[in-house]
Amino acid sequence: MWLEVILWLICGLIVVWALLDPISRVASAAWEILVPIVNSKPVDLRSEFGDWAVVTGSTDGIGKAYANELASRNINLILISRTLEKLEATKKEILQINPNIQVKIIVADFSKGKESLCNIETELKDFPIGILVNNVGKQYEYPMYLGEVPENELWDIINVNVGATTLMTRLVINGMKNRGKGAVVNISSGSELQPLPLMTVYAATKVYVGSFSEALRAEYSKFGLTIQHLTPLFVNTKMNAFSQRLQVSTIFVPNAATYAKNAISTLGKVNTSTGYWAHGIQNFFTLIPPVWIRMKIGQIMNQILRNDYFKEKKQ
Numbered sequence: 001m002w003l004e005v006i007l008w009l010i011c012g013l014i015v016v017w018a019l020l021d022p023i024s025r026v027a028s029a030a031w032e033i034l035v036p037i038v039n040s041k042p043v044d045l046r047s048e049f050g051d052w053a054v055v056t057g058s059t060d061g062i063g064k065a066y067a068n069e070l071a072s073r074n075i076n077l078i079l080i081s082r083t084l085e086k087l088e089a090t091k092k093e094i095l096q097i098n099p100n101i102q103v104k105i106i107v108a109d110f111s112k113g114k115e116s117l118c119n120i121e122t123e124l125k126d127f128p129i130g131i132l133v134n135n136v137g138k139q140y141e142y143p144m145y146l147g148e149v150p151e152n153e154l155w156d157i158i159n160v161n162v163g164a165t166t167l168m169t170r171l172v173i174n175g176m177k178n179r180g181k182g183a184v185v186n187i188s189s190g191s192e193l194q195p196l197p198l199m200t201v202y203a204a205t206k207v208y209v210g211s212f213s214e215a216l217r218a219e220y221s222k223f224g225l226t227i228q229h230l231t232p233l234f235v236n237t238k239m240n241a242f243s244q245r246l247q248v249s250t251i252f253v254p255n256a257a258t259y260a261k262n263a264i265s266t267l268g269k270v271n272t273s274t275g276y277w278a279h280g281i282q283n284f285f286t287l288i289p290p291v292w293i294r295m296k297i298g299q300i301m302n303q304i305l306r307n308d309y310f311k312e313k314k315q
């Protein structure tokens with residue numbers, strides 16, 4: 001009789017243990033949808049984090065939209081990208097949105113690795129950075145098998161997605177710690193949620209960004225810093241130009257402005273989020289099946305996008 005009870009208890013514990021992880025993942029996905037609804041009061045980013053924000057990769061897509069949003073919230077900006085003309089044009093546009101802020105531009109190519117950081121370090125020396133948006137990111141030209149991706153491109157993806165995020169954070173984190181406030185926003189990707197065939201290296205670099213963000217928060221939250229980890233799904237930007245179906249804005253594939261507006265409104269409220277309510281809903285359902293099923297679905301989806309690329313190239 002006792003043996004039977006113990007066996008049932010052990011079985012029960014195994015079931016609870018097996019369910020704990022998926023339940024907590026799905027619960028936190030639900031949490032990120034609910035928090036902005038329950039707590040809709042906007043955070044005053046300037047007083048909460050500081051007067052200056054740095055946005056990497058800020059002349060296009062999500063980075064540019066983030067810069068516009070931060071400008072409209074009265075934050076002074078430092079924009080970093082590769083192309084001087086695009087930086088100057090973005091600065092001009094931003095000053096039209098808010099002529100009362102200051103905007104500084106820095107030309108840097110993060111694919112050059114550590115050497116790209118020397119100039120940035122000098123340029124940022126005198127600025128108390130309150131918010132760092134680690135947005136810059138590089139993806140394959142289209143979904144590819146590893147052996148098809150040019151070697152230089154793979155190295156650039158690692159330098160940009162992993163290297164820039166890490167070293168830019170290191171550059172500003174001690175200043176934030178000394179001031180006892182600041183936010184680092186790391187734009188990862190939904191592709192970190194499971195291995196992603198045909199975008200293997202891109203997704204793997206985003207797993208790094210996720211792990212880096214979560215551990216960094218454990219290190220620095222006690223010093224008053226916010227480390228936000230964002231995992232957007234598809235956003236209509238030029239990064240996805242390989243498929244026309246991702247170049248049409250819909251509820252589930254928002255344009256960059258919609259994404260950034262939603263994502264910024266979560267800063268200071270939710271630490272880990274897709275950043276956008278409709279992605280939050282997708283994420284909730286995505287996290288229900290086990291990893292191997294999600295990986296298979298991801299592979300099929302990328303094969304479809306790969307076919308799109310070849311079809312569109314032929315036309």
Ligand SMILES: NC(=O)c1ccc[n+]([C@@H]2O[C@H](COP(=O)([O-])OP(=O)(O)OC[C@H]3O[C@@H](n4cnc5c(N)ncnc54)[C@H](OP(=O)(O)O)[C@@H]3O)[C@@H](O)[C@H]2O)c1
Binds near residue numbers: 080110136235239
């Ligand atoms: N779009 C999506 O569906 C999606 C989904 C999930 C996550 N994300 C993530 O969101 C972030 C932004 O993506 P996005 O789609 O907005 O990208 P995007 O439209 O391709 O814009 C990239 C920006 O980064 C700059 N840039 C590119 N390479 C650079 C380099 N080596 N050094 C410095 N700047 C560089 C570009 O300007 P220059 O060319 O002038 O340098 C541009 O301003 C990325 O981290 C991406 O992984 C995007």
